Amino acid sequence: MVALDLRRLRFLREFEERGTLAAVAAALGYSPSTVSQQLALLEKDVGTRLFEKAGRGLRLNDAGRLLARHTHVLLSAAEAAEADLAALGGDIRGTVRAGGLQSAARRLLVPAVARMMADHPRVRVEVFELELEQSLPGLRLGRVDLVIGDEYDGHPRPRPAGLRFAVVLEEPIKVVLPAAHPLARAGGPVAIAALRADVWTASAEGTGHHAMVVGTCRALGGYEPDLRHRSNDADVQLELVRVGAAVALMPPLALPDDDHSFAVREVAETALTRRLVVATRDTPPAPALTAFLDAVRAYARPHQSDGDRSGGPATAVP
Template sequence: MVTMDLRRLRLLRELEERGTLGAVATALGYSPSSVSQQLSVLEKEVGARLLEKAGRGVRLTDAGRLLALHARTLLTAAEAATADLAALAGAVRGTVRAGGLQSAARRLLVPAVARMMAEHPQVRTEISELELEQALPGLRLGAVDLVVSDDYDGHPRPRPGGLRFEVLHEEPVRLVLPARHPLAGPGGPVALSALRHDVWVASDVGTGHHDMVVGSCRSIGGYEPDVRHHSNDADVQLGLVRAAGAVALLPALAMPAVDPAVAVRDVAGQRFGRRLVVVSRDGPMPPAVAAFLAVVTDLARGLDATSPRDPVTRPGPRRRRGGG
C-alpha cells in the first residue's frame, strides 16, 4: 500500500504551478535543498521518478505530472473536509490570508482586520499588498485565501478556472492633470487625443491599471503614450502629477478630497470605470474565510457613502496685504 504525505504532495503541486524549486522555496519559506529533499522522499513513497533534470533546473516527468493532477484533487478534498468539519463545529477560528491592491488594502482590508479582531478574536488575519497576477499561484494552491483586485472597462482580466470572482464596488476613473496644465482650466471633458505629447504615469507593466492606460491611449487616443513613470502607489502617481507635470488615469478611491495642485476631468466621449472584485477559490469556504469575506463585502457597501468627492482645483488662499 502506497502512503503519501499531503505536505509533500503540496510541494509537488507548488512545483507544477511555480515552475522552479527556487520559486517554491521562496513562496513557502524553505530552502531549495529542503524542497528537493522532500520531493525525493515523495519519489520513494510512490516508487516512481517524479523529477528530471532540465538545464540547470528540474521539471516534472510524466509520472510527476500525473501525480500532481491527483494531488490537486486530494488537496482540494482535504481543504473541503477541513472547512466542513469547522462549519459543523460552529467554530470561527484559524488563519485568513488576504491580499489586495493598495486602494483596496487601505479602504477594505485594513478596516476588515479591525472588525475581525473585535468580532472574531480567535481568527488570525494576515494582509499583503498584492496584484492579482502575483496572487494567482497562491490562490490556486491555497497559500492565499482571497484577493481584492480590480477590473477596468474595456480591459477585462482573465478568469482562470477554479476561482470565484465577485464584484464588490464600482467607481469612475477620471483624468488627473497638473493644475498648471493648459487643459486644466474650467471646462468639460478632455479628449485623450489632446494628451498625445504629455508624459504619463501608470502602475507597473503587467498590471491591469497599466494595461488600461496604454490600451486606452492606443484605442481611443490613437497613439502610444509616453509612460515614463511607474508606481503601484496612487500617492506616488499623484505626486508625479503635482511635481513632474505627468498626467494619469485614476479611480475615485485613489483621489484625495481636495487638492489645489491637480485638476480632474472626465474623458471626452468615453465612460471609464473600475470594479473592485474579490477573488477566492471555488468550493467550500472555511468559516474564518467566510466571516472575513462577509466583513469585506459589508465594508464595500459603504464605500459610496464614504468615498471622497472628486478632487477639484481650488485657488490658494489670498495673501493679506501688509503681511502678518
C-alpha cells in the first residue's frame, strides 16, 4: 500500500507548474537541495521514478504526470475533510495563518486578531507582512491560509488556478505632498502632469504600487517619474514626504488620521482606485478561517469609500 505524504505532494504540484527545482525553491523559500530531497522521498514513498532527465534539469515522466493529476484532487479533498471535521465539532478552533501588505496588516489583520482573541480564544492566528507575489506559492502549498494583496486600476494581478480571490475594500488613490509644496498650499485637486519636476517615492520595483505610480505618471503626465526612493514601508514613504524629499500616490488606509505634516489631495485628471483583494485556496474553508474572514470584512467596512470616496483622513493643510 502506498503512503502519500501531502506535504511532498505539494512540492510535486509546484514542480508541475514551475518546471525546475530552482523555480520551485525560489517560489517557496527553500534551497534547491531541499526541494530535490523532498521529491526524492516522494519517489521512495510511491516506489517508482517520477522524473526523467531533460538536458541539465528534470521533467515529469508518465508516472509523475499521472500522480500530479491526482495530487490536485487529493490536496483539495484533504482540505475539505479538515473543514468538515472542524465544522462537525461545533467548536471553532485551529490555526489561521494570514499574510498581507503593511497597510492591510495594520488596519485589517491586527484588529481581526484582537476580535478573534475575544470571540474565539481557541483559534491561534499568525500574521505575516507579505506582498501578494511573495505569498501565493505558500498559499497554494498550505503554509499560509489567507493573503491580502492590492490591485490598482490598469494593473491587474495574476489569479492562478486553485485560488479564490475576493475584493474586501475599494479606496481612492490620493496625491500626498509635503506641507510646504506650492500645490499643497494652493488647495484643490492636483494634476499629475504638474508634478513632472518633483522627486517621487513608491514601493519596491515589481510591486503593484510601484507599477501604479510609474504607469500613472506616464499615462496622465506624459513623463517618467524621478523615482529616487523605494520602500514597501508606508511610514518610510510618508517620512520622505514630510521632510520635503518626495511626493507620493497613496491610498487612505496607508495614511494616519489627522496628521497635518503633509497634505492629501485628489488626483485632478481622473479617479484612481486601489482594491484590497483577499486570496484563499479554492476549497471549503475551515470554521476558524471563516470566522477570521468575517472579522477582516467587518474591519474593512468602515474604510470602504463612499460619497466623495475619501475613505480616510481629510485633506490636511497646515
